[in-house]
Amino acid sequence: MFDFEKEEKELEKSRNTLQDLSISDDIANQAILEGMKRAKAMKMRKKKFLPIKVFLAASVFIISLITSVKVSDTMADYISNVPGIEKIVEFIRQDKGLLAAAENNYFQKIETTVENGEVKVTIDSIVRDEKELLIFFNYRAKGVVDQIFPEEISLLDGNRNILPYRAYYSNLNPNGEKKYVNKATARVPLADGDILPEELILSFAFSVNDKMLNQNIDIPLTLDKEKFAAKKVINMNKSVKVEGQEITIKKVTIYPTQTTIDIMVNPENSKKIFGFNDIHIEDETGEKWAEIEPNDFTSYVNENEMIIYLQSNYFSDPKELYLAFSSIRAVDKDELWVEIDPVKEKIIKAPKDGKLSSVYKRNEELAITLETNPNIFDKQIFMYAEDFNGNIIGMGKPIGGGGLPNNNYVTYYVPYPDEEAVAGPIKLKLLDYPATINKKIKLKIK
Amino acid sequence: MEIIELIKNAQKGDDQAFYELMQIHKIRLLKIAMSYLRNEGEALEALQEVTFRAYRSIKKVHQAEYFSTWLIRIMLNYCHDQIQKNKRYGDKSLIENIGETVDYSKRIEIEEALEKIDSHSREVIILKYYHDLKIKDIADILDKPESTIKTWLYKGLQALREQLEERSELNV
Incomplete structure (x- = not known):
C-alpha cells in the first residue's frame, strides 16, 4: 500500500500508553454483573408489564419499576414457624398487613398440585377479602426449557364460568430459563364489595419458550368462610390545598390484605397530580403503614380520582389514625405531553426542568433518558408514543424501563417498530414525573 | 469450554x-x-x-x-x-x-490530530492501530465492505499526515 511508517509509529506510541489499563479486575467484573442483573430484572419486568391494550381499560394500573425490600425480619421469622405459612413468608415479609393477617390465621392453606406433560403448578395458600384474592403458588417446567411463564391466570366458578377478574402475577426470584421451581404470587383485584363464589377454579395458561401450551392447568379450591373478614370504611371527604392545588381524601377503607385511600383532585387545579411521596397511615404511637411493595401501584378511577394502596392495619386497633405524605408529584397541565422528533432523535417539548434529556431510536424502541436518581424515583413515566392523530404506536408490544444503580438517570423504552415509524413528531403522555410540590401534610383519619 | x-x-x-x-x-x-x-x-x-x-x-x-x-x-x-x-x-x-495534560508530547499531538480527521477514518484507525482488529473484522463491525474500510483507512492516514505536518510547522 502506501508508506505511512511515520504515522504508524506515532500511533503505536500513543497506543502503548492506552494499554496501561488501571481498572481492576474486580471492578470490571462488578460492572459485568451489574449489567447482567439489570438485564435480568428488565427481562422479568417486560414479562410482568401488561401489554398496552390492557392499559386502555378504564382503570389504569401503574406498576413501579424498581422494587425495594422493606423488611420486618423478626416478625417474618416468627411467622415462618406458623404451619403452612413457611413457604410463602418470603413474599409477605415486607408487608406488615399480610404478616398480621397470617399471624391472625387469615391465610387459607391449599397445597394442591396439578400437572400436565409440561408444567407442574402448586397453590400453596391464599388470602382473600372484599378487595382481592391473593394467591401464593409455584410452578416449574417438567423438562429442561429456556423459559416458562404463566401468561394468564383466569378465575372460574365451580361450573367453569369465567369470572370477570384479571390476575396480576409476579415472581419472587424469577428464573424462567432453567428447570427451577418458580415461586410467585397472583393478585386478583375485586370490584369493591364483590363476594367471590365459594367454589373456584384457577386456570393457568403457560407459555414455554414463548409458545403457549395448549392445555391450561386448572386447580380447584374452596374458599373457607372462616378466613374472611369484612372491610372497615371510614368516610372522610376532607380537602386540603397545597400550593393552590386542591386534594380531597374521600374515604379510607381497611381490608385484611390492604388499606385503600380514595383521593380526588380538583379538575380546576393548574397541575396534574401523579402521586404522593412517602404516603402512609400512621397511628398515635407513630407506627406507620406504607405503600404495598414490591407491586405498589396506584389505580386511576378517572382523570381526577385515584386509589392508593397501603399496607393493611386491619389487625391493629389504633386509637387515632392519620394519613400523611411528604410531597406531591405533579407537573403543570400544559407540560403533560412530551413531544419528540424521532427522526432527528430530539426532544421538542418536555417539562421545563430539562430532566428528560435525550432520546434515541434503537431496535424498534425509543430510549428516553430521564435525569433522576432511580433509588428515589422508580415510576414508569411513559407507556407508549402516539402520532399527532392520536394513533398509538407499537400497540400490544411490551414496554420497559431500566435504572442504573449508583447512577443518576433512568432510561425508558417505548415501542417504536420500524413499520410504524412516522415522519412527523410524536407525543407521549406523562404518567408520572419526579417534579414535586414539597409540603408535608398530615390529616386525621380518626 | x-x-x-x-x-x-x-x-x-x-x-x-x-x-x-x-x-x-x-x-x-x-x-x-x-x-x-x-x-x-x-x-x-x-x-x-x-x-x-x-x-x-x-x-x-x-x-x-x-x-x-x-x-x-x-x-x-x-x-x-x-x-x-x-x-x-x-x-x-x-x-x-x-x-x-500539559505535556504536549507526541501522544497528545497524535490524539489531537485524530480528533481533527473524518470520523469514519478515525474509527478505522483506532480499531486497527489501537485494538489490533483486522480490516475484515472492522468491515464486519461497521457493516461496510472491506474496500470501503481500506479507503477510509488510507484517507485517514493521509489526513493524519497532513495534520501532523501542519503541527510541526506551527511548533517551529
Whole structure:
C-alpha cells in the first residue's frame, strides 16, 4: 500500500500508553454483573408489564419499576414457624398487613398440585377479602426449557364460568430459563364489595419458550368462610390545598390484605397530580403503614380520582389514625405531553426542568433518558408514543424501563417498530414525573 | 469450554456461560471504551451497559463466530451515543482531559490530530492501530465492505499526515 511508517509509529506510541489499563479486575467484573442483573430484572419486568391494550381499560394500573425490600425480619421469622405459612413468608415479609393477617390465621392453606406433560403448578395458600384474592403458588417446567411463564391466570366458578377478574402475577426470584421451581404470587383485584363464589377454579395458561401450551392447568379450591373478614370504611371527604392545588381524601377503607385511600383532585387545579411521596397511615404511637411493595401501584378511577394502596392495619386497633405524605408529584397541565422528533432523535417539548434529556431510536424502541436518581424515583413515566392523530404506536408490544444503580438517570423504552415509524413528531403522555410540590401534610383519619 | 459452546449455553440462559464470555472480552471492551471516552468511570459504565444490551439480545446472534464483532459493535454504538450526549450537554471533558495534560508530547499531538480527521477514518484507525482488529473484522463491525474500510483507512492516514505536518510547522 502506501508508506505511512511515520504515522504508524506515532500511533503505536500513543497506543502503548492506552494499554496501561488501571481498572481492576474486580471492578470490571462488578460492572459485568451489574449489567447482567439489570438485564435480568428488565427481562422479568417486560414479562410482568401488561401489554398496552390492557392499559386502555378504564382503570389504569401503574406498576413501579424498581422494587425495594422493606423488611420486618423478626416478625417474618416468627411467622415462618406458623404451619403452612413457611413457604410463602418470603413474599409477605415486607408487608406488615399480610404478616398480621397470617399471624391472625387469615391465610387459607391449599397445597394442591396439578400437572400436565409440561408444567407442574402448586397453590400453596391464599388470602382473600372484599378487595382481592391473593394467591401464593409455584410452578416449574417438567423438562429442561429456556423459559416458562404463566401468561394468564383466569378465575372460574365451580361450573367453569369465567369470572370477570384479571390476575396480576409476579415472581419472587424469577428464573424462567432453567428447570427451577418458580415461586410467585397472583393478585386478583375485586370490584369493591364483590363476594367471590365459594367454589373456584384457577386456570393457568403457560407459555414455554414463548409458545403457549395448549392445555391450561386448572386447580380447584374452596374458599373457607372462616378466613374472611369484612372491610372497615371510614368516610372522610376532607380537602386540603397545597400550593393552590386542591386534594380531597374521600374515604379510607381497611381490608385484611390492604388499606385503600380514595383521593380526588380538583379538575380546576393548574397541575396534574401523579402521586404522593412517602404516603402512609400512621397511628398515635407513630407506627406507620406504607405503600404495598414490591407491586405498589396506584389505580386511576378517572382523570381526577385515584386509589392508593397501603399496607393493611386491619389487625391493629389504633386509637387515632392519620394519613400523611411528604410531597406531591405533579407537573403543570400544559407540560403533560412530551413531544419528540424521532427522526432527528430530539426532544421538542418536555417539562421545563430539562430532566428528560435525550432520546434515541434503537431496535424498534425509543430510549428516553430521564435525569433522576432511580433509588428515589422508580415510576414508569411513559407507556407508549402516539402520532399527532392520536394513533398509538407499537400497540400490544411490551414496554420497559431500566435504572442504573449508583447512577443518576433512568432510561425508558417505548415501542417504536420500524413499520410504524412516522415522519412527523410524536407525543407521549406523562404518567408520572419526579417534579414535586414539597409540603408535608398530615390529616386525621380518626 | 469452547467459545462457541459458551455462546450456545449463554443463549439458552446459562448465566455462568454469559459471564465467562464477558470475562473473555472485558479487557478489549474496556480498552475500546477508554479510547473513545477517556475516562475510567465512563468506561466501566460502558462495560456495564454493553453487558446489559448483550444479555438482552444474545439470542439474536446467529453465527457464533461473529459474537466478538457483535459485542464490539454494541460498544462502539454506545460510545458514539455517549460522545453525542456529552456534546449535547456541552461536556468538554474529552477535550479538557487532553488539554489538562500539559505535556504536549507526541501522544497528545497524535490524539489531537485524530480528533481533527473524518470520523469514519478515525474509527478505522483506532480499531486497527489501537485494538489490533483486522480490516475484515472492522468491515464486519461497521457493516461496510472491506474496500470501503481500506479507503477510509488510507484517507485517514493521509489526513493524519497532513495534520501532523501542519503541527510541526506551527511548533517551529
